Amino acid sequence: MVKQRTLDHAIRCSGIGLHSGKKIELVLSPADVDTGIVFVRSDLGVEIKGHVDSVVDTRLCTTIGHGEATIATVEHIMSALAGLGIDNARIEVSGAEVPVMDGSASPFIFLIQCAGIVEQDKAKKVLRIKKRVSIEEDDKSCALYPASGFRVAYHLDYDHPLLTDCKVSFDFSRQGYAREVSRARTFGFIHEVEALQKAGLALGGSMDNAVVLDKYGVLNEGGLRYVDECARHKVLDTVGDLFLAGYPIVGAFEGVRSGHAMNCQIVKALLADETAWSIEELEDTVSQPAEVTASTLPLAT
Structure with a gap:
């Protein structure tokens, strides 16, 4: 059985938002089986599911939202999570964008690898x-x-x-x-x-x-x-x-x-x-x- 995967422990970083130019704090944490990928606006206390049903804008980047809370440029960190086979994770950001880092997914790959990856006791879907x-x-x-x-x-x-x-x-x-x-x-x-x-x-x-x-x-x-x-x-x-x-x-x-x-x-x-x-x-x-x-x-x- 191929098992679901999450992070071993939480890890944080900071960077600049591509469109706002503002400093953004990001915390990437483990999540329980069958959680999927969940984003959180930590400044607002609002959770937003990392799912196409949450997409509210696709101009210049992919933006998800719930109510008045939005998070832009989710595609690079989603790509890194997919590329590393992460099924369940919680991503907290302190503003309306995921930090752009160097413009690729590589910094997020490094972040996830530093946090470590663990298997969970349920089959990957x-x-x-x-x-x-x-x-x-x-x-x-x-x-x-x-x-x-x-x-x-x-x-x-x-x-x-x-x-x-x-x-x-x-x-x-x-x-x-x-x-x-x-x-x-x-x-x-x-x-x-x-x-x-x-x-x-x-x-x-x-x-x-x-x-x-x-x-x-x-x-x-x-x-x-x-x-x-x-x-x-x-x-x-x-x-x-x-x-x-x-x-x-x-x-x-x-x-x-x-x-x-x-x-x-x-x-x-x-x-x-x-x-x-x-x-x-x-x-x-x-x-x-x-x-x-x-x-x-x-x-x-």
Whole structure:
């Protein structure tokens, strides 16, 4: 039986909110079996389930909310939790955003590894995709369909020398999330960043937490972490958004120019069709990412 996982102990960090530019305190704690991922606005005392039903905005990032309380930019920490096979966790934040850290999921991977991961006395549950579900909008599209394990393919195609017809694909039964995906940073164009900051957004954005591009290339002094880093970051975002289904997904995702809005739409479309999925307990390791069968961290190498 593959067991559910949580953290061994609580751990905290602080960082800057990407859009507010304010300092945010974050505490990541263990949670009981079948809790799932729960966010808490510690300044307001409001809990918000890490689920697609809690999503209230998908412009620029994925934002969840309950009543007047919202938490933005949840996708990177959700991606790290999914990548490390964490089923149950409590995430307290002192403001309206998860801190952006370096713009990737890597700092959260480090945080979780420092806290330690423990197995719990109940079988891991997964959402197995049983039939294809897809959506299209102009030149954008995405689909979920049956597959063994978990695979994500993405086609990035912007009018930019580094972002034209860039295709990446990851089969996490053979490729490690932490090594191949988690370090990919969010990205943006310098003219868009300037416009957003004038509008009171992206106030915490800088070359310390994003890949910044002009018309011809990368402005960051250190360059890219991967030659296709921007496409890999789209995969990182997708992994986090898909985990808002409430369970790890067994199946495959394909996206073309898709983003947070379409990611959340496809999860909602999937869950709305009860013939398209099933919740299963893992009694063995068939069709699971290879790392889940090991004693080390799942999906991470």
